[in-house]
Amino acid sequence: GAVVSQHPSRVICKSGTSVKIECRSLDFQATTMFWYRQFPKQSLMLMATSNEGSKATYEQGVEKDKFLINHASLTLSTLTVTSAHPEDSSFYICSARDFGRAGSYNEQFFGPGTRLTVL
């Protein structure tokens, strides 16, 4: 159980286009999902916290109008990179929090990531 999928796994697009990345919790409900970005040979940096049915909370320095997040259901959050530029090329990873899982903290499960390349 506790599987998180991302689609697509990799995408190549032209500069100026928009790209949508989906994050799905396959066997649990996730009221909260997190979006991270990872540049080559670097760590995961939190971009935003996505809460089902409400607006996402963005980290300082992350443009909310450029990285649109929609968490319309308990199993799906989407990240849309609008007017993508080469500097947006990165590995985007989501994680989902399993609210119903027993334990001393709500474990987060990571998706396999989406490699975005903007030409």
Next chain:
Amino acid sequence: GQQLNQSPQSMFIQEGEDVSMNCTSSSIFNTWLWYKQDPGEGPVLLIALYKAGELTSNGRLTAQFGITRKDSFLNISASIPSDVGIYFCAGQNQAGTALIFGKGTTLSVSS
């Protein structure tokens, strides 16, 4: 904001050797976690630590939550080639909140 210092940045070891890596923080965390990431994939949880002083094992892996709550270490015993990858520590302030990641330790194992 909080930052995690993870060391060493990289390690090159022989198969069968033991490995140790650690993370320190400028402030307190309530939970420490250790993840492994293979190239082109998302991180996979190895060990989660919830209490200061806690020592937890998962097979050949052992991790400890520092008494001060500002540090943690991960040991891998008798390394094997499939241990190759990037290991990240992560701290969490409150249950359910986002994780703060260390910069990673890249492990290479030669057979």
